[in-house]
Amino acid sequence: MEVKRTLQVLLLALVMMTAPAMGSQNDVAVGTTSTSIPSVGPVASVTPGICGPIDLTIALDDTGSMGGAIGSIKAELPTIISTATTASGGDLKVGYITFKDDVTVHNELTTNISAVLASINATFASGGAGGPEASDEAKNTAVNNLPAGTRADSAGFNGTQTGNYTTPYRANATKIVVLITDAPPGGFNDFQDLADNIALNTTHALTALNKSIKVSDVFVPTGGDYAGQAALLASDANISGGAFITTAANGSGTGEAITSIIAACGGVVTPSLEGRMTGGGSVFNGSMRVTHGFELNCTVSSPSNNLQVNWGKGNRFHLESLTTATCSNDPAIVPNPPNATFDTYVGNGTGRYNGMPGATAHWVFTDAGEPGTSDSATIHVWDPLGGLVLSVSGNLSGGNHQAHNQ
Numbered sequence: 001m002e003v004k005r006t007l008q009v010l011l012l013a014l015v016m017m018t019a020p021a022m023g024s025q026n027d028v029a030v031g032t033t034s035t036s037i038p039s040v041g042p043v044a045s046v047t048p049g050i051c052g053p054i055d056l057t058i059a060l061d062d063t064g065s066m067g068g069a070i071g072s073i074k075a076e077l078p079t080i081i082s083t084a085t086t087a088s089g090g091d092l093k094v095g096y097i098t099f100k101d102d103v104t105v106h107n108e109l110t111t112n113i114s115a116v117l118a119s120i121n122a123t124f125a126s127g128g129a130g131g132p133e134a135s136d137e138a139k140n141t142a143v144n145n146l147p148a149g150t151r152a153d154s155a156g157f158n159g160t161q162t163g164n165y166t167t168p169y170r171a172n173a174t175k176i177v178v179l180i181t182d183a184p185p186g187g188f189n190d191f192q193d194l195a196d197n198i199a200l201n202t203t204h205a206l207t208a209l210n211k212s213i214k215v216s217d218v219f220v221p222t223g224g225d226y227a228g229q230a231a232l233l234a235s236d237a238n239i240s241g242g243a244f245i246t247t248a249a250n251g252s253g254t255g256e257a258i259t260s261i262i263a264a265c266g267g268v269v270t271p272s273l274e275g276r277m278t279g280g281g282s283v284f285n286g287s288m289r290v291t292h293g294f295e296l297n298c299t300v301s302s303p304s305n306n307l308q309v310n311w312g313k314g315n316r317f318h319l320e321s322l323t324t325a326t327c328s329n330d331p332a333i334v335p336n337p338p339n340a341t342f343d344t345y346v347g348n349g350t351g352r353y354n355g356m357p358g359a360t361a362h363w364v365f366t367d368a369g370e371p372g373t374s375d376s377a378t379i380h381v382w383d384p385l386g387g388l389v390l391s392v393s394g395n396l397s398g399g400n401h402q403a404h405n406q
C-alpha cells in the first residue's frame, strides 16, 4: 500500500503544480483541474512494470446466472485496466472471449484496449440452457489460439467457436488467462462428460503449463458447488501456477478478483520453499474415513515422493508421479512456522486409482505443530476418465503431518 500512497502523493503534487494557486478564488479553474483527475485513471497499487509485457485473456461465462458477476466486472473495469497497464509498464494486450454452450471471441489479443472495454461493457447475462457450460472449450480456445469454426469437443460433440483467436501470445510477455464461471465444464453438448473434466483440469491445464500461460480461475458460486466444479477449477489453476478465487454467491468481488490476479502477474508468485513433508492420518467425509500416508519433497524432481490414500470400501490412490509441488508458509497457521520454514504443502500428481493408471490427484497438507489435531488435509482424486472420485477436507482425526527443512 506504500506504493499506492506514494503515487497518490505524486498525483496530488502534479495537480497542485498544474492548478492555479490556492486562494486565487478562481473556482472555475480549480474545478476544471479537479475533474481532470479521473482521466488519469485510478492509481493501481502495483509496482510499474513489475510483470513486464502482459498478454491477458479474459474468458467469461455470460449465461443467465452470471449477471451479478458481470456487473461486478463492469464496475471494476477501470481499475482492472489501470492495474494491467501499470503492471505491464504500458505494454499490454488484452483478448476477450465469452462462452455458454459455445464459444464467442469478441477481441483477439490486441493493444486496442478501448475496443475490448466496449465489448465487455456490451456483455449481458443470458441463456446457457442446462447447468454445464463450455468453460473447457473456452480454455481450449484461449490456450491453443484456435480459429473460428465447428469442431468436436473432448467428448466428441460438435460445437461452434465464433471468431478467430489466432493471434499468438508474445514470447516475452507474461501470459495470463482468467476464466470466470459458476458452472461445471460441459463441452459443447450441455452435459458434464467426464472428458470435459479432464480437458479442463488436465489436458488444457498442462498445455498452459507447457506454454508458460498462467490460468487463473474465478468461481462464482451462484448455485453453490453442486458438481465438484470448485475442486476442478482449483486444480486447473494450481497446475499452471494461477490463482483460484471464490467470490460471493451474488457475484460481488468478481472484478476485484481479476484485479488481484493481474497485480500478482497471473496468480501465485511465491516461489516454493525448500524441504519435505511427511506423515499421515485420517480425515472424514461424513461418516467415511479417508486415510493417507506420505513423504513428499518440495521439489518435483526429488526421487522419493510417495502418497497413498485409502477410503470407502477398498478404494485407493497410489501416487506414481509428482506433477507440481509448492511449499509455503501460511501466517494464519501456528506455530508459525513449526520446526521448518514452511507449514503448507500444495501438490498435484498422477498415479493409480484402484490399480488403474492415469488417475490424478490434488492435495493440500498443513502442519500446525504437535500433536497433529490442528493439522489439515484436503484431497481430491479423479479417476482415469476425469471423474471426481474423492473430495475431502478437514483437520486430522488421528495422525500427524511434519514439515522438515531437510
Ligand SMILES: [Ca+2]
Binding pocket: 100, 101, 128, 129, 130, 131, 132, 133, 134, 186, 190
Ligand atoms: Ca449450459
Ligand SMILES: [Ca+2]
Binding pocket: 155, 157, 185, 186, 187, 188, 189, 190, 191, 192, 193, 196
Ligand atoms: Ca459435454
Ligand SMILES: [Ca+2]
Binding pocket: 367, 368, 369, 370, 371, 372, 375, 400, 401, 402
Ligand atoms: Ca503436525
